[in-house]
Structures are given as structure tokens and as C-alpha cells.
Amino acid sequence: MRAMVLEGIGEPLVPKELANPSVLPDEVLVRVEACGVCRTDLHVVDGELPCVRPPVVPGHEIVGVVERVGHDVEELVPGMRVGVPWLGGTCGVCAYCRNGRENLCDHPEFTGYTRPGGFASHVAARAAYCVRLHDDAEAVATAPLLCAGLIGWRCLRRTGDAWRIGLYGFGAAAHIVTQVAIRQDREVFAFTRPGDTAAQSFALSLGASWAGGSDVAPPKQLDAAIIFAPVGTLVPAALKAVRKGGRVVCGGIHMSDIPTFPYRLLWEEREVVSVANLTREDARGFFSTPTAMGVKTTTQTYRLEHANEALADLRHGRFSGAAVLVP
DSSP states (O other): OEEEEBOSTTSOOEEEEOOOOOOOTTEEEEEEEEEEEOHHHHHHHTTOSTTOOSSBOOOOEEEEEEEEEOTTOOSOOTTOEEEEOSEEEOOSOSHHHHTTOGGGOSSOEEBTTTBOOSSBSEEEEEGGGOEEOOTTOOHHHHGGGGTHHHHHHHHHHHTTTOSEEEEESOSHHHHHHHHHHHHTTOEEEEEESTTOHHHHHHHHHTTOSEEEETTSOOSSOEEEEEEOSSOTTHHHHHHHHEEEEEEEEEOOSOOOOOOOOOGGGTTTTOEEEEOOSOOHHHHHHHHHOHHHHTOOOOEEEEEGGGHHHHHHHHHTTOSSSEEEEEO
């Protein structure tokens, strides 16, 4: 198999020819058709997540076809199309797992971080954590849904019945959430890097009611805000933008430090909450909803060997939507 491997924190990925992974009894071998490039991959490469242990094959927005199954696997068979998301395994016995909160498992496994990921031609995955996809699902278009879509979906659900929603950081997740929110008859306000008129135009083209820089106050108070950009200074900005009783949802796995801010921004029962990982139920719910099925992803495709270029373009915001690698 071919893979792009992180051999040292902060270093470019290295192309490697590796032996196909062996398949444990509860695993499947998946031939990768497409793998999205997520900001979390940058956090892995940059060592911003705890205990990154090279060599690592990043990538956790995987769409592929099952080629081989372990002898304990019954629900998947060769030839099925599946998605392999960020949550790669859980212990099943800790208090969080027993109470339906496996996204907070005490001993989790994560694809492309603690398990080999999809920046490769093949990947081994625990069958119970794969997402069954329609056989006619278009691989490149579907790949970003495996993380940007799922985390965005979980974030949107955390806003409750909020109608007017602000999205801070208009990348892969926000361009998906915008479509879902509008289909739910919500109003979307998009916040981009100051001066990023291309991203603002992109947001408006998807149906956002307003788009502007994150340094600008929205024209109306928000009911809730979701922060996708890993920028801690956006938390007090979002609190300032939401109404009394509003909620700010932080959707990233990593964020720069949140600066001190006056208590008055939090007062009047405003809330700041975070979203951590996802559950298998999130995935099943998202991919079974008609609203989500109608999402059209905007993608920039790269060959697997150009993974470093894709990561650099993501880092510097050189494209709209999501980057996707194809072997």
C-alpha cells in the first residue's frame, strides 16, 4: 500500500510503500477511494494534540470499499462502501461509554491520530465504527461529511432551537452546516478572516443572510454562535454578538488560549460549551436525514502524493470548501 507518513512533528509528510495492514478479528481492510483533509490533521502534524507519536498516517474523513473482513465481523462484507470517521474505537466499559456518551470515552482510539488513517491507499478500521454508505455515494463529495459534516451536525444540534446562528470560520464544516441550517429554516450569519471577501462571497452564495469579517459586529443579535476557527479571541467576540440566554458552541478539537473578558459578556445566562469528537449515533443520524442527504460539498481534489500541498493550502485558506485526497 501507499501512504503519506508523518515521521517527525512539524515535518512534511513522507511518501512510503508499506505492507497492507493485517486485519484483526473485529476489523475490516478498506481500499481508500477518497480522504478529506481536515484542520485536525494540521493539529496532528503540528503536534498541537497531546501525545502525537510518529510515525503517523493522518486522515479521518475516509470513504472506501471493504476488501477483507476479520472473522468476527458480520455486519460488513467485501464490496460494501463505508466511511471511516475520526472516532476509531472506544473501550465500551467506562462510565461515559455505558451512559451513551462514547465521544467522551476514557480510552478512545482516533483514526489518523492514534490509529493509522486515510492518507493512504488502504486502511484497517474497526468494523463497528465504520459508517455504512450508499453504494452510489460519490466518494470525493462524501468524504468531508465524515468529520466536517458530523462535527458540524453535532455543533448545530447543541444550539437547540436557535434561529439566527453565527458561524465563525467559514471552512469545510461551516459550508456544510450553512446548508443544513438553511434547510431547517434557520438564518445564518457568516464570519470570516477579516478581509477575506472570497470566503464571504462563498457564504452568501450558499444562502447566508450576511457575511463579514470576524472583527465586525453582525447587523442583528444572534441566538447562538458556532466557532470552527481555532482562535480563542473569537469566544468573547461571539459572546458579545449573542443575545441574552444565547449559546456559543466551540467546535474545534484545539483552540488558542481564550483571553480574559469582562463578566458582563457572559452574564444574562449566556453559555459557552464545547463539542468533543462524535458518537456512532451522530453518524447514523446524520447520514439518514433527508436534510443532510441534500448537502452539496464544494471540494478541491489533490492526488495522495500531494498531501503536503493540500495541508499547506488548508493552513493558508487558499480554497473554498474542503480539500480531498484521492489515491
